[in-house]
Amino acid sequence: MMKASTPKFILTLAIGLTAVLSIMMTAFATPAVNSGIHNVPIGIVTKNDDMYQKMAKPLDQRGFDVKQYETEVAMKDAVSDRKIYGAFEMSASGDMTLYKATAASTAVAQALETIGQKVVDQQKVAAKEQIQGMQAQTTDVTMLKTLDAKLQAIDGKSLRVQELRSFPSRDSKGAGLVAGALPIALGGWIGSVAIANVVKGKRQKFFAAIAFAITGGLGLTAVIQFGLGTFDGNYFITSLGAMLGIAATAFFVLGLLEMLGNGGLIIAAITLILLGNPLSGLGSAPEMLPAGWGFFGQLLPPGATGTLLRNLTFFDGHAIAMPLLVLASYIIVGLGLFFIGKKSVLVKDEKEA
Incomplete structure (x- = not known):
């Protein structure tokens, strides 16, 4: 005849199973609840230290680990070597380019694109406010036409995105x-x-x-x-x-x-x-x-x-x-x-x- 389990055994088993359940809940829920940017390495392509500091500061505050690259080639090598997930570059005319590697992480690539687009939108708003202020202070027809052309050019600006490493089109x-x-x-x-x-x-x-x-x-x-x-x-x-x-x-x-x-x-x-x-x-x-x-x-x-x-x-x-x-x-x-x-x-x- 099979011996019945003791209350001590049942209690020990229940506690053990609860511990396993707690580990499972922690492992699955914690990353989902607290996932975000935690020292994700990215780059900024510029030889200008002042420009680098200006761009790096807000990215650092968002949780990125930002590195400076003086050339596009050096940055692309860093992406290929898995040292960074992508990079931003600001041209002399103020156009921003995002170099992303979706194959490294779809989530990071999407986050970088969202941030880059937000920066461009903020630049457009600031530039428009400046030009509209200038329009309010002049009656010169030629100047007004020039300012109108600049406003239209600003509206046409968007984040330039260059894919460095992508998944195949099927997935x-x-x-x-x-x-x-x-x-x-x-x-x-x-x-x-x-x-x-x-x-x-x-x-x-x-x-x-x-x-x-x-x-x-x-x-x-x-x-x-x-x-x-x-x-x-x-x-x-x-x-x-x-x-x-x-x-x-x-x-x-x-x-x-x-x-x-x-x-x-x-x-x-x-x-x-x-x-x-x-x-x-x-x-x-x-x-x-x-x-x-x-x-x-x-x-x-x-x-x-x-x-x-x-x-x-x-x-x-x-x-x-x-x-x-x-x-x-x-x-x-x-x-x-x-x-x-x-x-x-x-x-x-x-x-x-």
């Missing part, structure tokens, strides 16, 4: 990459649990995880690139990045399962799904999450995998050192736990024998 907002965060986390977790429960033998589980990473990477990239049209880079190179991300997830989960059993499964779920998915920054940018959360999200497999795929596909492989290091660390730690777990099982079997 111009990169929705496929954003949606891929959950499959990367949940799919890797589910696949690893299936391998742990269905495949018999430690060596067989090891090779099954490798096979899953290879086929999963090829399949995930195929869906995003050929099915959704989000990627347009080298399919096989991008697939290698996806394989690494899935391998990191798979071996991390398998290692925790071998070491801790069901307890490891809970840790993996919290790390990869409850925290990794909402903190990946794929929906906005790591710098748009609350301070510290964005960086932490890049230390988890979903965030590192998303950043790796983005930089491989759209930025010629620049700034991939950190995500590679993060994913390699999860693979190494996972394999270590996997083999340590194997030894502990052998010791247990010998004692029972």
Whole structure:
């Protein structure tokens, strides 16, 4: 006859589940409520220090991390190297140009365009007020015609936008990459649990995880690139990045399962799904999450995998050192736990024998 659970066990279980629920709520809600501009790196193209200070100050106050670039070429190199998300340039005639990289972050690109347009609108209002004041103080017909022409020219001014790195036209907002965060986390977790429960033998589980990473990477990239049209880079190179991300997830989960059993499964779920998915920054940018959360999200497999795929596909492989290091660390730690777990099982079997 099965022994009934004690009140102490029930209370402990309830408290544990409440803690998991609280972690889930914090991880999902905090970024959504507090997302915004948090030291997002952008540039200003100008050789004039006074102009730079004038433009940088309001942007600093909005939360941007502003850098000065003396030439357009230097600025574009910085965008390609993933050092900045975009830049503003003001011409001698007062025309403003925005250089944006939508593929780096749709949310940041939209924010920069909104800010740039607001600046242009403010300039137009100020210029109109100045000219209208001049019109009120003169009766000279020639002067009035000249001022009228200037007013019309001001009305025609708008923010000039130059796209530096865009998503393909089939998915111009990169929705496929954003949606891929959950499959990367949940799919890797589910696949690893299936391998742990269905495949018999430690060596067989090891090779099954490798096979899953290879086929999963090829399949995930195929869906995003050929099915959704989000990627347009080298399919096989991008697939290698996806394989690494899935391998990191798979071996991390398998290692925790071998070491801790069901307890490891809970840790993996919290790390990869409850925290990794909402903190990946794929929906906005790591710098748009609350301070510290964005960086932490890049230390988890979903965030590192998303950043790796983005930089491989759209930025010629620049700034991939950190995500590679993060994913390699999860693979190494996972394999270590996997083999340590194997030894502990052998010791247990010998004692029972």
